[in-house]
Structures are given as structure tokens and as C-alpha cells.
Amino acid sequence: MQQPKMHSIRIEPLGLGVVKLVFGNPPTNSMSIVLLEELAIAIENLGEQEEVQIIILQSEGERTFCSGADFNELMAINDRDAGKIFFTGFAKVINACRKSPKIIIGRIQGKAIGGGVGLAATADYCLATKFAAIKLSELTIGIIPAVIEPAVERKIGLSSFATLALNATDFFSANWAKEKGLFMEVFETVDEMDKAIIDLATRLSSYNPAALTALKKIFWKNTDHWDTLLEERAEISGKLVLSSFTKETLQTFTQQH
Known part of the structure; x- marks a missing residue:
């Protein structure tokens, strides 16, 4: 008998205008329709809070950042409307990040697959560990990374997106992702990454909030x-x-699983 999913959304104020937004869905942080909806709402709500300047987006656990769409929910889709509603969940999260007036820092501690790559791409500045390999596996199950493509291509370019999408069984290293522009920095350990994230977030939170918001708009021009x-x-x-x-x-x- 299958156990119910125990997804979670957690908000941790760190002071000085910095907030952690932590999502989880054991064991691999897959994205269900409810989790996507709640994550989009949380991002929107934090964007409306004047005291918040920087959002650190991260997932629970030490291994996988996000394994993409929940396969059990994909299997349950039986008509076009239900399919559109499910994938609109990813669209809502991407658009919430895009429209948020706050700078979003992505914390990628481990592997990102499919929609997980899209989520990383929506962060304004993304830091990762060397364990954060990425893969777009959609073709292997007969779909394509259509919703996340604009966000991913915006960061790494069409050629690199095509490389990921067509080599759907292959993981690409965190350093490859850094070379292509998805990750800004890659660290040997989680502790080193977390220290760098806190240092960056604290520094950014000391700047003029209006300047950060104006810069965010420039980051997302033409979208x-x-x-x-x-x-x-x-x-x-x-x-x-x-x-x-x-x-x-x-x-x-x-x-098989």
C-alpha cells in the first residue's frame, strides 16, 4: 500500500530582511500539484512583505534538490484539462518568481531533474554543491520540458538547452551548469555553500530595496x-x-520502483 505524500512548505525568517523558503516532498522532493500551488502562493506572499528583501529558495534533505514532476500524479492524468492544470502548476511557480520584487537566491544541494532544473533557473542567483548534477529527462517518458524551457533557455541559451533536452538520459555536472550560466558558484560541501549564501544574502539585504527591485526588473526584461x-x-x-x-x-x- 502506497504511503501518502508528506509535502511541506516552511518559511524561516533569518533577520535583516532575509527569509528562507523551504519546500519538501520525501524522498526526492518531487513536485505535486498541491505543492506547486502552495509554493507559488508562498513566493507571492513573501513578495508583498515590505520587511522581506531576499528569499533563499531551498528544498529539504541533503541529496536531491528536486526530481521534477510527481510521477504518480502524472499517471493519474486522464484528460487534457487535467494535464494542463498540472503543468500550469510549474508555470505558476515560474511566474511567481519572475514577478516577485524580491531577489531570489537558489540553494541547490543535490541533483535537479526536469522541473527541478526549471526551478533552479527561476532563481536570480543560484549557488550549488558539486553534487548538483542536472538532467532534463522528459523525452524518456514521452513529454518535453515545454513549460520550463523559457526559464532554462534564458539562463543557459538555446544550444545548451537542446543539449540537455536531447540527451535525456544523461546527467550533466554542476560545473557544466556553472559554465553555461545556470549556477553562479559551485562548492565542495553544503557547509561552504550555506556560508556563501548567508554572506551574499546579508550583503544584498543591506542595499537600497528600491535598487534591488529595479535590478530584478532588468534581470527579467522581455518576459x-x-x-x-x-x-x-x-x-x-x-x-x-x-x-x-x-x-x-x-x-x-x-x-520498477
């Missing part, structure tokens, strides 16, 4: 159309997830 774009992309993924290829592949995968 005003993403509300419509990501909705269209969610529709594409919602259609593909209904294919017999995807249904059979997901069934085989869940039986």
Missing part, C-alpha cells in the same frame, strides 16, 4: 508575455502526457 506563453506550454505538455507512450513508460517506471 512580460510569459503568462500567456507558459499557459500555452502547459497545454502542450498536458496533451503529450496522455500519449500511450507516456502512459506505458510511467507504468513501467513505477512498477
Whole structure:
């Protein structure tokens, strides 16, 4: 009998305008529709709080940052509307990060897969450990990384996105991700990464809030159309997830695990 998912959202004020936003869904921090919805709302709410300047986005646990979409929920999708609704969850999180007036620092302690790569790409500044390999595995189950593509391509370029998307069984190292612009710094240990994140967040929080917000808008220039774009992309993924290829592949995968 399958155990219920125990997803969580936790907000930890660190003082001086810095807040940790921590999400979790054991064992690999996969993204369910409810978790996506709650994460988007949390990001929006923090963006409205004047006392918050810097958001550190991180996940629970020591190993996997985020394994992407919850496969059990993907299997349960049985019509286009349900498919679109599920993938719109990723769109909501991306747009919440994009529209937030606060600087978002991504803390990537371990592997990021599929939507996890998209989540890392929505951070304004991303730090990682050497264990934070990345993979876009969508093609292996018959779908494509349609919703996260704008965020990922914005950071690493179309050629590198194509490399990830087409080599869907391969993990690419944290240093590769740094070379391409997804990660700004890569550390040997979690402790070193966490120290650097706190130092950066504390420093940034001492700056003019209006200047940080203005800079954030520049970071996200030319993305005003993403509300419509990501909705269209969610529709594409919602259609593909209904294919017999995807249904059979997901069934085989869940039986093996």
C-alpha cells in the first residue's frame, strides 16, 4: 500500500530582511500539484512583505534538490484539462518568481531533474554543491520540458538547452551548469555553500530595496508575455502526457520502483 505524500512548505525568517523558503516532498522532493500551488502562493506572499528583501529558495534533505514532476500524479492524468492544470502548476511557480520584487537566491544541494532544473533557473542567483548534477529527462517518458524551457533557455541559451533536452538520459555536472550560466558558484560541501549564501544574502539585504527591485526588473526584461506563453506550454505538455507512450513508460517506471 502506497504511503501518502508528506509535502511541506516552511518559511524561516533569518533577520535583516532575509527569509528562507523551504519546500519538501520525501524522498526526492518531487513536485505535486498541491505543492506547486502552495509554493507559488508562498513566493507571492513573501513578495508583498515590505520587511522581506531576499528569499533563499531551498528544498529539504541533503541529496536531491528536486526530481521534477510527481510521477504518480502524472499517471493519474486522464484528460487534457487535467494535464494542463498540472503543468500550469510549474508555470505558476515560474511566474511567481519572475514577478516577485524580491531577489531570489537558489540553494541547490543535490541533483535537479526536469522541473527541478526549471526551478533552479527561476532563481536570480543560484549557488550549488558539486553534487548538483542536472538532467532534463522528459523525452524518456514521452513529454518535453515545454513549460520550463523559457526559464532554462534564458539562463543557459538555446544550444545548451537542446543539449540537455536531447540527451535525456544523461546527467550533466554542476560545473557544466556553472559554465553555461545556470549556477553562479559551485562548492565542495553544503557547509561552504550555506556560508556563501548567508554572506551574499546579508550583503544584498543591506542595499537600497528600491535598487534591488529595479535590478530584478532588468534581470527579467522581455518576459512580460510569459503568462500567456507558459499557459500555452502547459497545454502542450498536458496533451503529450496522455500519449500511450507516456502512459506505458510511467507504468513501467513505477512498477520498477
